[in-house]
Each structure stands twice: as structure tokens, then as C-alpha cells.
Amino acid sequence: MTLKDRDKKHLWHPLTQHKTHPDALAITKAKGCVLTDEDGNTYIDAIASWYTCMYGHCHEYITSQVSKQMQELDQVVFSGFTHEPAIKLSEALIKILPENQNKLFFSDNGSTAVEIGIKMALQYHFNRGEKRNVLIAFEDGFHGDTFGAMSVSGLSVYNGPFEDFFLDVKRIPVPNGKNLQDILSQLQDIIKHNQVAGFVYEPLVQGAASMRMHDAKGLDSILKLCKAHHIITVADEVMTGFGKTGKYFASLHMETKPDIMCLSKALTGGLLPMALTTCSQAIYDAFYSKDMSKGLFHGHTYSANPLACTAALASIELLQTEAIQNNIKSIIAYHKDFGNTIKNHPKVKSIRQTGVIFALDLNLDMQRYGNLRDKLFSFFMDNGVFLRPLGNTIYIQAPYIITKKQLDKVYQVIESALKIV
Template sequence: MKNLSERDQKYLWHPLTQHQTAAPRLGIVKAKDALIWDEDGNSYIDGIASWYTAMYGHCNSYITDAITAQMKQLDFVMFSGFTHEPAIKLSEQLIEILPSNQRKIFFNDNGSTAIEAGIKMALQYHHNLGERRDTLIAFENGFHGDTFGAMSASGLSSYNGPFEDFLLKVERIPVPQEDTIDEVLSKLDYILNNNSCAAFVFEPLVQGAAGMKFHSAKGLDALIQKCQENNVITIADEVMTGFGKTGKNFASDYLINNPDIICLSKALTAAMFPLSITSCSQKVYDAFLSESVAKGFFHAHTFSAHPIGCTAALAGLELLNSDDIVERRAYIEKAHQRFVLQIEKHPKVKEARSFGVILAIDLTVEGNRYGSFRDMLYDFYMSEGVNLRPLGNTIYVLPPFVITNEQLERVYNVIERSLEIV
């Protein structure tokens, strides 16, 4: 019998992979807490929580018990014409912790489609009010997903290149830093005055795919205020930042001005189920209320509000602010801060930074997002039993909240040793 890696190559097409040159995929057979195991019995610390999803650890028994019970009672029912307890309860609990202006919950199935729904809501909001607005505003180097609306808002050519001629109209601004707020506001003013702007789409405070780049909460607040003064719908992409990763429930909690729309996925269901949410303010929702059916939001996903996914999310919410998880979040945050102080003076380190449980290290050595340098680092980490996925010359760590102190120290140690080979 061939192993998983060999069998994989016959039929499977993997994401973010050039199969002409890529090594065979590693067969994974088991996961628990902060560890994953391959088919040869080797274990790896999941230093990025499998793309920031398994924040409460893999195969968390509290969550698996909850979804097992749910699938024995109600596996699935379509969400058009029907409703059910898990969806209602999840909406009630999310509204309790989301920024105070959020009033309605719309279900999708992944991060890209959460953004896609948010963009469509914004465009139709203006249409329903009798205006035609055709321009999105977005940050340079942002990333929001791979469907066409989400891709339009994204600004990374490595993902968008072949599709640039087919995207929505987007005007881009730099992320604001403390010393560039006035400059960015001036650019935003120019865009607002020379375009018919429908929405501002942004990753609040942390640009993930750009290399875990941080920006100013004060500056973002000013941009949101300026957009809202011009009735431009503000859309916060909390797909990566949501659910405790920045130290608060949501990165938007650091802001004074609440976004009109918030998009959630990834850690929403603790990696147990593909589900996402686009929440919105009463103002946005009210623009879709009409005697005319055509003014309704005719956007749907077959598996919207899947009861099993909603149940996984509810169990995750119970854990999010539990004493044990809050304690672990605080420990990781302080440990990251200590490691930044320890490593930031290394001659191979250009910048080291942390925010909540997010740690990022930019190296002085240049490297492409996907290329030999990045692959060399990735292979080294895997050979040392640590799953990290560098973004070009940026090494980042975003571990499960349940990672042990010893495992976290091992991650730090492996990163330090990797600096000797670059």
C-alpha cells in the first residue's frame, strides 16, 4: 500500500502550490492540542494553529462532545424558510461581544465568502438608496480572500496577478502609522472627492498575509470616521484577528468608531467546521427592508448556519473567555514580548514585534513570499518538529492558546537557531 504522500500525487491539486516544483505533501494522520502527527509517527508543534483556526487546540474534547451531540439531534436543515436553536443562540452570544453597533448576523461558509457578502451588502446598500457607487477603498498590501470581490479588495500581486483586469474598481491607501495619519487622511480625502466610493475594506490593526504588519488604531479610527461622514460603508475583516488573538475579543475593540460590517471566520468554529459570519449595523440592515422583494439581499450559501458549525462556534465562545484560556492568552502575550526583547538586536533581525498572541520577525535577508529562501526556512522548521510558514523574509508565530510553556520555548529556540543558517 502506498503512503499518503504517494497517493496524494495522483489526483489532488493543493492550494498555494506549484506542483511542477513542489515536494510531495506530508501525510498527517492525527492532531491533538498543539501537536500534529505525520504517518511515520513524527510530531510537530502547530506554531500557527493551522492558519489561526485551532486556537483552543486540535480535537478539543469540549467542542467535539458538543458537535457530536448536535449531529445526533439535528444534522442540517436549509436556512431559507427555517431556523434553529444553534444559529439563534450563536447570534445572541455574538451580538453580546461584538462592537456595540452590530445588530444582525448573516451566515456564510469561509473567510472569503464573508468578505464577499460584506462587499455585496455595501454595494447594494447604496443601490437600494438610489445611488450607484462603484469604488472600493482598501489598504495597500491587504489580503481578504480569493473570491472576486475579496480578491479585488486585496493588494498582493502574488495572489491577484492573472486576474487584475477582471476585478472591481479599488483605490488604495497606505496603512496609517502614528507619524503618517495626516498624510493618509489627505490621500483618503482625494479619493473620496474624485470617486464614487461604496466601501472601505480593511484588516483592523494587523495585516496578516502582508507579513503580520501592524498599524495605528488612532489612524484607523480617523479613516473610519472620515468614511462614515461620507456614508462609505466600513468593512472590518476580522477573519484572522478575531477571537482573542490581539488581546481583546476583536481588533475592532481597540477602536472608538465601530465598523458598519464585520467579517468573521477561522477561529470562529475552532477549526472544527467551515463557517463564517458577516455581521452588520442596523443602518445597513434597514436599507434592505422594503415592500419590493428586489431590495432584499439575494445572496445565499447552501450550508448557511449549519447547526454543527454553529454548535462548534458556541462551544468555542464558552472557552474564549474561560479562566484557563484567558490565563494562557496572557502568558503567550508576555512570552512573545520577552522573546522580542531577546531577539530584536540579532544582526539578522530587521524588526521584531508582537501584538497579543501574534509574533512576527522580519529578517534582514530578502526573500520572496514563495521561493527558495522561504522554503529553506520552512523545511528547517519542519525538520525540527515545528510547523511555521514564513511569509517571504517574515517569520511569524500565532500558536493555539493551549500551547504549553515548554512547546512555546521550543518554537522560540528553533527560530533562534534558524537565524544561523540564513
């Protein structure tokens, strides 16, 4: 019996309606930018397995460092204990984070990193004796699947059954270079009529919203207005963090830095699950008290797992190497060339790029192509490229180690797909 057949007996996959998509592709090996299935077929992983394996799969340096660590210390509770991998990671990460970030809180995944960021923002004001219970978020944002993260997300296709249980959230449009004054006016009105605790946002790129990209100067103005009203700013960099926007973090593109940052995905190079919520000293100080009730009562069994910390430290070391930084610059240039080549295609409505993130929208009637996403996905996989379209949007977010030859194949397969839709 194949792995695919065995899978169907007991497994329930994420973001899957099994009635219409009963089969899961069984992957048996991954190396570099290539996935191999149980039949020996290979696929270029052009989205780094949901933006995690940015240094390629099974990178020798990351796996060797974790292998050494697992012979010394595999797991220990992080409440009341500490260990060198967590300490070394904190020291390395603080050096590349925005200069106002000073404290790190560990968890397990991106959704919980955001959940903790929201709790920090709400409890910050509570601890100071202020009642602030409203959050602000961008329209069509996506921040995760836990209740706080769902509350600030704006994609009802994910959240519909749970909306009656959400936190109080007011939404504003993303800045596009033309609508900033309207946004600031709307934001001022929200602040005037509500007790606003925090603003939760994806900086520069909204991933699940079909890689919607927005204006850095506009976002900076929004952040400045929030700061002026003592609203805690929470940057969800789960997707954008660790080099994808051309800087170590998307927040470095703005003058105004967030009070809190949420990190995961590429944090450990895709090897192990882990997340971090970082914050400024001022946020931490609001919880620092002899009063136990003012502490942040949130914890995970595997918080700061030594193996995951070691993978993260190795990944950060790789990120800062000249080789990876040069690769990032090359990918950015290759995407620009591809964009210039394809932007005038009659079936391409628009293109956009931030750092190594490239997206194009198809100029097609979606009612006519109701299952367009599935058709495109099947075509890409049949041609040896793993791309996961979002509606009529095709995007690329490949590992930093991808070769020019591999990228050219990705581009060629996308161009070929335009002929069959």
C-alpha cells in the same frame, strides 16, 4: 503505498506550485498543539493551522458538543427555516461583538464573508437610490480568493491573471504613526473625485502582507473620515477575530466601530468550515422592504449548518473562560520576553507584536536567499515545529492552550534557524 504517494495521483493543493513542490506531508492525527504525520513524527502547530484551531486540535468540549448535536439535527436549509444552534450562537456572539453589531448573515468561509460584506456595502447605497461604485482598501491587503475579495486585495502575486475583471478599488497606505496626515489627504482626494461606497480593511494586522501591523489611532481617524462621508466600513476580522489581538475583536481597539464585520477561521475553533458577516441595524434596515429586489440575494447550501453553529458556540464559550483569557495574557507576555531577547540579533531586522501575533523580519538579502522561505520551512519541520514563513518574515500565532514548554521550543528552533541562514 504511502498517503503522500497516493495524494499525488489526484489532488491539487491550495497555494501550491506542484512542479516545484510535488510532495504533501500526510498528517494522520492532531491533538492539542501537536500534529502527527504518517511516519509518527510530531510537530508543534505554532500557527494554529492557519489561525483556526485556537483552542487546540480536537478539543474535547467542542467535539463533545458537536457529537451531541449531530444526533439531533445535522443539516437543514436556512432559507425559510431556523434552529436553536444558530439562534444560541447569535445570542452569544452579539454579547461580545462591538455594540453596534446587530444582525448576522451566515456563509462558508472567510472569502465569502468578505464578498457578502462588499455586496452589502454596494447594495446599501443602491437600495437608497445612490450610485456608488468605488471601494477603498489598504495597500497590500488580502481578503480572499473570490472576485470581490480579490478586488480589494492588493497582493498581485495572488490576483494577477484576474485584475482586468475587478471592481473599481482605490488604495491607501496603512497608518504607521507617521503618515496619517498624508493618508487623510489622499483619502479626501479619493472621496472628492469618486462615488465611494465602502472601505474594506484588515484592522491592526495585515496577515498575508507578512503580518504588517498598523496604528490603531490612525485607523480610527480613517474610519471617522469615512463615516463623515457615509462610506460603509467593512472590517475583515477573518484572521484577527476571537482574541488574537488581546481583545475579542481587533475592532474593539478603535473608538469608531465598523458598519460590517467579516468572521471565519477561529469562529468554529477549526473544527468545521463556517463564516459570518455581521452588520449594524442601519445596514440591515436598508434591505428591509416589501420590494423583493431590495433583499440580499446571497445564499449557501450549508449556511448556518447546525453542527458548525454548535462548534462556534462551544468555541465562544471557551474564549470567555478565565483559563483561556489567562493563557492569552501569558502568551502575550512570553512573546514580549522573546522579542526583547531576539530583537538585537544581527540577522533580525525588526520585530512586532499585536496580542498573541508575533512576527520578526530577517535582515537578509532576499536576492541571495531566493528560496529562503522553503529553507526555513524545512528547517522548522525537521526540528518538530510547524511554522509557515512569509518571505523573510517568521511569525507565530499559536493555539491559546500552548504550554510554556512548547513555546520555548518554538523560540529555540527560531533562534537555531538564524544560525543556518
